[in-house]
Amino acid sequence: MSLRAVPNELILRIAQGLESEGDINSLAQSCRRCYNILHLFLYRFLAQHKHKREAALIWAAKHGRDRTARLILQTHDVGNGDTKKFDLNCTDSQYGLSSLAWAAARDHEAVVKLLLETEGVNPDPKNRFQRTPLSYAAENCHAGVVKLLFTMGRGRIDANATDYYYYRTPLVWAGSPRSTNVFEEDTEKNFNQPLSMDKSELYPWSAGSSYASILDLCIQYGANLTVGKSNGYDSPLGWAAACGYKLLVEMLLDKTALDLSESGSHPSPLNRAAKSGHTAVVALLLERGAEVEDSIFSGVH
Numbered sequence: 001m002s003l004r005a006v007p008n009e010l011i012l013r014i015a016q017g018l019e020s021e022g023d024i025n026s027l028a029q030s031c032r033r034c035y036n037i038l039h040l041f042l043y044r045f046l047a048q049h050k051h052k053r054e055a056a057l058i059w060a061a062k063h064g065r066d067r068t069a070r071l072i073l074q075t076h077d078v079g080n081g082d083t084k085k086f087d088l089n090c091t092d093s094q095y096g097l098s099s100l101a102w103a104a105a106r107d108h109e110a111v112v113k114l115l116l117e118t119e120g121v122n123p124d125p126k127n128r129f130q131r132t133p134l135s136y137a138a139e140n141c142h143a144g145v146v147k148l149l150f151t152m153g154r155g156r157i158d159a160n161a162t163d164y165y166y167y168r169t170p171l172v173w174a175g176s177p178r179s180t181n182v183f184e185e186d187t188e189k190n191f192n193q194p195l196s197m198d199k200s201e202l203y204p205w206s207a208g209s210s211y212a213s214i215l216d217l218c219i220q221y222g223a224n225l226t227v228g229k230s231n232g233y234d235s236p237l238g239w240a241a242a243c244g245y246k247l248l249v250e251m252l253l254d255k256t257a258l259d260l261s262e263s264g265s266h267p268s269p270l271n272r273a274a275k276s277g278h279t280a281v282v283a284l285l286l287e288r289g290a291e292v293e294d295s296i297f298s299g300v301h
């Protein structure tokens with residue numbers, strides 16, 4: 001018998017006899033009529049299971065399904081004892097990323113906006129490597145998401161937060177050598193893999209042509225371009241010089257008066273560029289007033 005001939009009530013009874021959301025979803029997708037009958041039933045099913053709703057919210061964020069995310073969020077507090085609240089800041093077991101972090105990394109602006117509008121969602125959560133949604137958005141050249149995070153983040157977005165693995169701020173991630181985009185759909189590889197130093201593209205750094213917009217937004221919301229000097233790790237300028245990104249060095253130098261000197265054991269941008277053999281960056285820094293230190297000649301042949 002064709003499903004088109006089965007009464008609505010019987011289709012619902014069949015769904016009620018299924019034990020997993022996967023089976024219910026398969027039935028719902030068998031035809032448009034079944035979907036119209038069962039999609040709300042599926043969300044009610046999820047609403048009875050806290051962990052299923054958390055997993056469903058992360059899935060919706062990863063794949064940019066804002067309508068699905070909205071329906072799941074509506075089950076967070078429906079005002080009855082049958083539905084328990086779930087963790088709006090839950091993370092996936094594989095990468096430790098929240099729904100907001102996944103949406104930010106994959107440029108799903110509608111989901112990012114929805115989550116930031118939801119009371120109880122942390123706009124600046126950190127994963128096990130202490131990376132934030134802003135960090136992932138900046139690295140993956142999503143200037144629109146960066147703007148949403150700053151403007152809707154209720155003043156809680158730290159533009160200078162560093163992760164503990166590479167000790168990079170969002171701006172340093174934006175100006176880092178481009179690696180395989182592990183946040184593209186269906187290419188979820190280890191996001192902690194070594195970065196590629198391929199400079200064959202016009203914009204070899206992670207943020208590409210969006211870097212200028214991300215730089216302006218980060219500065220507007222408190223980014224310190226000299227972060228890295230005090231903790232012994234690279235500032236945005238030092239890292240751009242080390243990578244030989246002359247255009248980024250020019251952008252950064254044009255924004256504010258930056259310290260071009262060494263700081264204790266931390267080498268200057270000129271030192272980083274010279275030891276990496278980036279002569280064009282060295283010439284630019286000298287033109288902008290950088291002083292030659294004795295340490296530049298140590299180890300250089």
